[in-house]
Structures are given as C-alpha cells and as structure tokens.
Amino acid sequence: MRRTPVPLSLGFRPFFLLALIHAVAAMGVWAWFLHRDPGLVAGFPGGAAGWHAREMVFGYAPAMVAGFLLTAVRNWTGRDTATGRPLAVLAGLWLAGRLAGPLGAGGLMVSGAADLAFMVGLVIALARPVMAAGQLRQQSGVLAKVALLGISHGLWLAGALGELPGLRQAGLVSGLLLVIALMLVVVQRVLVFFSRRALGDDYDPGERPWLDRTLLALMLLFWVLAAFTDREGATALVAGALALLHAGRWASWFRPGVLAHHLLAVLYLGYAWIIAGFALHVLAPLRWPSLVSAVITLAALVRVATPLLAPAAFPAAMATAQALWLLAFGGLLAGLGPMLLRPRVDGAPG
Incomplete structure (x- = not known):
C-alpha cells in the first residue's frame, strides 16, 4: 500500500504552507507594484x-480556511477529510488561481x-464527512459560509x-465579511475549549445560547447591509451592536491566567x-492577521493609522506596514514551513 506523502497527509499541511508562502510573495509583489511599477498591472x-x-480576500484567506476546516472537520466528525491525490487537486486548483490571475483578461x-x-x-470535501457523520445540522452554518465565500468571489x-465596479466591490466586501464570520466560528469553538484546557476545571464562562443566536443574526444583517446596500447609518448601528455584544462575551471568557499561555493570549488578542x-x-x-501572530499587530496598527495620514506620508506609512507584514509572515514561514513538511514525531498519520 502506497504511503501518503507527508505534505498531503492532512489539509492543514499544504494549505497553511501555501497560505504563508502567498502571504509573503503577494505582499512583496504588491509592494513592488505600488512603489516601483504601478503600471505593470494597470489593466487588472x-x-x-x-x-x-x-x-488577500479570495487567495490567502480561502487557503487558511481550507487548511483549518479540512483538519477541524475531521476532529468534529471523527471522519477522514481529503488527503493524498484529492487534497493535491484542491491545492493545485488554488495555486492555478494565483498564478493565472495577473495574465490579462x-x-x-x-x-x-x-x-x-x-x-x-x-x-x-467538507460536506462528505459532515453528512457521513450525521452532523449536517450542526455544521450547516460553516458549510454555508464557505459556499457564500465562493459565491462572493463569483460576484x-x-x-x-x-466592468461593473459596484458589483466587484460588493463581492469583495461580502467575501471579507464572510472570512470574518468564519473567524468568529473559530473563536467560538476554539477559545473556550483551549482556555479550559489551560486553566483547568475552575474555568467556567457559562453558556449563553441566546447571545450566540443574537450575534449570528446581527452578523447576517451586517453582511447584507455592508455588502449590498448603501445604508451607512444602519450599517454603523449594527456594527456597534456587534462590538458591544462581542466585547461582553470577550470579557466573560477572558481570565488573566490566559496571558501566561502565549498562543492563547494571541487568540484573545485576535478576537x-x-x-x-x-x-x-x-x-x-483590522482583518485576520492578528489571529495568526501577535507580531502582525504592529502592521495592523500602521494600517489603521495610514488612512488618517497626510497624503505625503501615505507611501512611507504603507511601506512600513508592508515591511512589518513581510517580517511577520517571513518569520512564520521560516519557523513553521519546515514543520509542515515533516512527519509527526509520534509517527501517526496526519
């Protein structure tokens, strides 16, 4: 029986590696376009x-989503997800999408x-193990968000x-908000679990199903308003409600003891x-980078401040943000890349 190559033994391996490589390469290429030769992709x-x-929205983010979910769904359902050749086909399609994009219409x-x-x-690939395990109802929200992310790219x-810039913008905003919605799913399923593992049985934030349902409904409304309407007042009102309720949930989950666990602290910072x-x-x-590494917080700070700067300061501020991004993701790639290519130390598959 042929052994599955290590890089194709589980979804997180190829897609996290590709996402990290793309995060470095795409940011470097964009920096060149922006500061040296903006006319090179003028036709794009x-x-x-x-x-x-x-x-970023339809390249880097879906790779991270694929890597996480192809691994997490196996844990949630107890059923195998794509490995070997099917996983290679998925990775090949993603890579083709990245390489062909700048080559004209x-x-x-x-x-x-x-x-x-x-x-x-x-x-x-995600639906098959979910349906085989009889968990379609539990995981339908995740599957719907991934499907809508693809539809957003189609828009x-x-x-x-x-040549419809309004439709292009709607698709982009829709995709970005769906990525954030998927990140919030990760937060809800991972943060409390790892906090309890780190802090012990004394950690008990309680369950608030009404809050989960309210946040889901508000996020759905926010997605519709922000992506497909120009009702800025209503959009801002819903965003404020989301901020207040999520802040309350963050406070109910957080304990000072999590700061002693660096990876857990980064997750709280990202949230x-x-x-x-x-x-x-x-x-x-303020998108997803802070969920990947606390180092990227520095880049996010610069990117938040950039629109507030005088036009003359914009190029330098953007270049600083790009450099910080490259340092952060370059460090992650150097540290994690070799690990993603090595077999597990216990010899188990995956």
Whole structure:
C-alpha cells in the first residue's frame, strides 16, 4: 500500500504552507507594484490595489480556511477529510488561481474558473464527512459560509470581467465579511475549549445560547447591509451592536491566567482586534492577521493609522506596514514551513 506523502497527509499541511508562502510573495509583489511599477498591472480590475484586495480576500484567506476546516472537520466528525491525490487537486486548483490571475483578461478567466472549482471542491470535501457523520445540522452554518465565500468571489469576477465596479466591490466586501464570520466560528469553538484546557476545571464562562443566536443574526444583517446596500447609518448601528455584544462575551471568557499561555493570549488578542474593527467600522485594516501572530499587530496598527495620514506620508506609512507584514509572515514561514513538511514525531498519520 502506497504511503501518503507527508505534505498531503492532512489539509492543514499544504494549505497553511501555501497560505504563508502567498502571504509573503503577494505582499512583496504588491509592494513592488505600488512603489516601483504601478503600471505593470494597470489593466487588472482596480489596478495594483484591486489585485492586492483579490489576492488577500479570495487567495490567502480561502487557503487558511481550507487548511483549518479540512483538519477541524475531521476532529468534529471523527471522519477522514481529503488527503493524498484529492487534497493535491484542491491545492493545485488554488495555486492555478494565483498564478493565472495577473495574465490579462484571459488569465483572469482561467484564474476565476480555477478558484471557483477550488471552492466547490472544498465545500464537497467538507460536506462528505459532515453528512457521513450525521452532523449536517450542526455544521450547516460553516458549510454555508464557505459556499457564500465562493459565491462572493463569483460576484467579484462578474464585476471584474463585466466592468461593473459596484458589483466587484460588493463581492469583495461580502467575501471579507464572510472570512470574518468564519473567524468568529473559530473563536467560538476554539477559545473556550483551549482556555479550559489551560486553566483547568475552575474555568467556567457559562453558556449563553441566546447571545450566540443574537450575534449570528446581527452578523447576517451586517453582511447584507455592508455588502449590498448603501445604508451607512444602519450599517454603523449594527456594527456597534456587534462590538458591544462581542466585547461582553470577550470579557466573560477572558481570565488573566490566559496571558501566561502565549498562543492563547494571541487568540484573545485576535478576537479583540475583530471587536475593534466592528467598533471602528474599519474592518479591512483590522482583518485576520492578528489571529495568526501577535507580531502582525504592529502592521495592523500602521494600517489603521495610514488612512488618517497626510497624503505625503501615505507611501512611507504603507511601506512600513508592508515591511512589518513581510517580517511577520517571513518569520512564520521560516519557523513553521519546515514543520509542515515533516512527519509527526509520534509517527501517526496526519
């Protein structure tokens, strides 16, 4: 029996590695476009900024989502997720989407087709073990968010190819908010679990199903308002409600003892950044990096401050943010990359 190659033995291995490589490469390329040769991708919808936005929301983020969920769903259901050749096909589709995108209109069509095929394949790869385990009701929200992320990319592509900037923007905002919604799922399922593991049985934040349902409904409303309407007042009101309720939940979960556990502290910091994004209604600069590494907080701070700077200071501030991003993700790639390619120390698969 042929042994599955280590990099294809579980979803987190290829997709976390690809996401880290892409985080470094795409940011470096965007920095070159922005500061040295902005005309190089002038034909891409939205120019250099449009290429960067698409690669972050529909490139980097889906790779992280795939890596996490293809691993987590196996734990949640007790059923195997994609490994070996099916996992390689998924990774190949994602990679094709990244490489073909900048190659003119034809390249964008190929890239879009590969990306949409990747998202369809990801939904199927996640749905199979969920349905086999009889957990469709429990996991339907996660599957729906992943499917809607693919649909959002489809909207962006339709707007890009049809020269409809409003539709392109709606798809982009929709995709970003769905990534945040998926991050909040991770927060809800992971943070309390690891806090209890770290702090022991004395840790008991209690359960508030009404709060979970309220936050879900508000996030759905916020997604619709922010992505598909121009009702700024209503959007800001819902964002404020989300910030207040999430802040209350954060406070009920947090204990000073978590600060002694660095990875757990980073998760709490990442959750706090999301809450700050709702409060400021400045979601894009405060997106997911802080959930990956506390180092990226520095970059996020610069990115938040950048729009407030005088135009003359903008290039230097953006270059600083890009450099901090590259240092942070370069460090993560150097530290985690080799681990993702090595077998488990106990010899077990996965």
